[in-house]
Amino acid sequence: MASRAGQEKALRLLRHLPRVALNNIDHPNPKPASRRKRGAHGGDTHGAGDKGSKARQHFARAGFEGGQTPFYIRIPREDPYKGHHLRREYPPVSLHQLQLMVDTDRVDAGRQIDLTQICNSGLFRLEPLRRQFGFQLTDEGMDEFVTPVNLEVQWASERVIAAVERAGGTITTAFYDMASLQAMVDPERFFKRGVPIPRRALPPQDAVGYYTDPSTRGYLADPEQVARHRLTLAQKYGYELPKVKEGPLTERKDPRQIFFGLEPGWLVNLTDKQVWRVKDPVMSEYFRS
Amino acid sequence: MVPVGIVRAGGVPRLCGRALRLASRPVSTAADQDDQPAVTAGLPAPPVNTNVSGLRDWHYRKYHGKQPVVDEETAHMRSLRAQRRIWALYGTKTGISPAVGWPVKKEWEDKMEYESLAYPDTLQEMVQKHEAEKRAKEEAIKERMDAVDAKMENLEKWKREILEKKRKKERELQAAKEKHDRLIEEVKEYLGFKVDSKDPRFKEILEKKELEEKKRAKEAKKKEKQAKALAKLRQMTNEMMEKEMPAEKE
Numbered sequence: 001m002a003s004r005a006g007q008e009k010a011l012r013l014l015r016h017l018p019r020v021a022l023n024n025i026d027h028p029n030p031k032p033a034s035r036r037k038r039g040a041h042g043g044d045t046h047g048a049g050d051k052g053s054k055a056r057q058h059f060a061r062a063g064f065e066g067g068q069t070p071f072y073i074r075i076p077r078e079d080p081y082k083g084h085h086l087r088r089e090y091p092p093v094s095l096h097q098l099q100l101m102v103d104t105d106r107v108d109a110g111r112q113i114d115l116t117q118i119c120n121s122g123l124f125r126l127e128p129l130r131r132q133f134g135f136q137l138t139d140e141g142m143d144e145f146v147t148p149v150n151l152e153v154q155w156a157s158e159r160v161i162a163a164v165e166r167a168g169g170t171i172t173t174a175f176y177d178m179a180s181l182q183a184m185v186d187p188e189r190f191f192k193r194g195v196p197i198p199r200r201a202l203p204p205q206d207a208v209g210y211y212t213d214p215s216t217r218g219y220l221a222d223p224e225q226v227a228r229h230r231l232t233l234a235q236k237y238g239y240e241l242p243k244v245k246e247g248p249l250t251e252r253k254d255p256r257q258i259f260f261g262l263e264p265g266w267l268v269n270l271t272d273k274q275v276w277r278v279k280d281p282v283m284s285e286y287f288r289s
Numbered sequence: 290m291v292p293v294g295i296v297r298a299g300g301v302p303r304l305c306g307r308a309l310r311l312a313s314r315p316v317s318t319a320a321d322q323d324d325q326p327a328v329t330a331g332l333p334a335p336p337v338n339t340n341v342s343g344l345r346d347w348h349y350r351k352y353h354g355k356q357p358v359v360d361e362e363t364a365h366m367r368s369l370r371a372q373r374r375i376w377a378l379y380g381t382k383t384g385i386s387p388a389v390g391w392p393v394k395k396e397w398e399d400k401m402e403y404e405s406l407a408y409p410d411t412l413q414e415m416v417q418k419h420e421a422e423k424r425a426k427e428e429a430i431k432e433r434m435d436a437v438d439a440k441m442e443n444l445e446k447w448k449r450e451i452l453e454k455k456r457k458k459e460r461e462l463q464a465a466k467e468k469h470d471r472l473i474e475e476v477k478e479y480l481g482f483k484v485d486s487k488d489p490r491f492k493e494i495l496e497k498k499e500l501e502e503k504k505r506a507k508e509a510k511k512k513e514k515q516a517k518a519l520a521k522l523r524q525m526t527n528e529m530m531e532k533e534m535p536a537e538k539e
Contacts (some may be wrong), residue, residue: 201408
């Protein structure tokens with residue numbers, strides 16, 4: 001404890017002393033000033049010792065620890081991209097873009113807007129061979145979406161479903177396998193191949209949960225459950241659920257169907273404008289199941 | 290408009306290959322016709338070449354929507370795949386039956402085999418599997434949560450136990466230390482100077498002290514016993530006296 005006189009002396013001193021800085025206080029200095037090894041006492045091997053890889057600038061590879069298992073091998077691998085080349089992709093289409101398409105007549109809102117209609121608009125392109133399994137509907141522009149439409153997409157979040165149903169429309173999430181996708185994306189090109197319309201396959205095991213769930217409006221879900229979920233969603237988001245009349249807004253495809261009005265197994269000829277059906281009982285049974 | 294076949298090279302118009310051939314064709318003059326009238330009479334007129342575009346035959350046909358010619362050069366067009374495409378592009382006028390579109394036996398068998406391997410389960414089976422997985426996950430979570438809850442109930446108790454253990458250890462250590470110090474002090478008092486605890490003399494002295502203590506304890510016990518015995522005797526005599534006294538009184 002300093003006495004009053006001592007304190008006063010200290011304060012008087014402070015007035016004349018320089019500002020406190022790193023160069024006038026005691027502090028740890030971890031980096032010693034590097035010194036060049038030159039001259040009489042720093043010469044000869046210049047700090048490299050005798051012989052050895054270091055003196056000869058022939059260093060071992062980066063990360064080498066003299067034989068001890070190096071750090072970059074010791075730490076276990078993490079595979080953030082494992083299986084990325086097998087994962088399904090769903091390129092996005094926003095509700096804003098959809099509204100724009102409907103308003104500018106790029107897409108017909110009087111019929112079901114599905115993958116084919118979106119591709120035919122010319123604004124979106126799907127590449128099934130790049131593991132693109134369809135379109136997902138995003139929520140950008142969901143506040144301004146007002147047209148009642150009959151939509152079929154491959155993935156949609158809860159908010160998007162609510163936005164579409166609030167506008168008075170219906171939405172379904174459906175799965176298409178690779179062969180069906182290639183037919184859907186460019187039907188004209190597909191029909192020019194001269195092969196029958198394929199039978200749509202069921203979704204894979206990891207997608208079955210999504211497409212049988214009424215809360216995601218899966219195409220394999222129970223329609224009664226779907227109706228109930230429509231109601232609960234309206235209550236959740238606080239809008240009045242508009243009545244949807246039976247008609248273009250409620251037309252649905254069969255789970256094995258790709259094109260409206262055409263069944264699997266039928267052969268279409270664009271030149272003759274003819275449609276041929278299969279008579280063979282085995283094939284017919286397969287295509288109709 | 291420069292007619293086809295004329296190439297401008299260095300300002301001088303020249304005829305290119307085909308035009309050159311056309312230009313150098315022998316042209317029949319009146320004199321030639323007079324020489325050979327009998328040969329050409331009675332024979333049909335030579336066909337008129339309508340293909341002035343000069344396109345190759347396959348190109349011309351494709352451009353005009355005609356079906357391709359299948360010969361040794363285009364033998365690949367005899368395959369099913371090609372036939373299907375020709376039928377699809379040109380229709381029934383090609384004479385190809387629509388039946389080529391559907392799979393043949395081998396293709397059908399391959400297709401069925403593929404489907405049986407790629408899609409082994411029915412929809413119901415897949416849904417059941419999915420639900421079973423979901424349930425298993427939920428159960429695992431629930432189990433873990435229950436286990437944690439059970440442990441949480443005992444948490445305070447275990448905390449206290451651990452603290453107790455720790456404190457007990459500390460106390461014991463402390464007690465041992467104090468005892469040790471006390472012994473040193475006692476020995477020091479006894480001798481008059483400090484002896485190190487590891488010294489052999491320390492032990493001897495301790496033993497001595499212990500013996501002395503025992504003696505004292507024994508003596509103390511003896512004294513106690515004696516005192517007790519005395520007290521008892523006194524009491525007995527008192528009682529006897531009392532008994533006699535009342536008798537005397539009476």
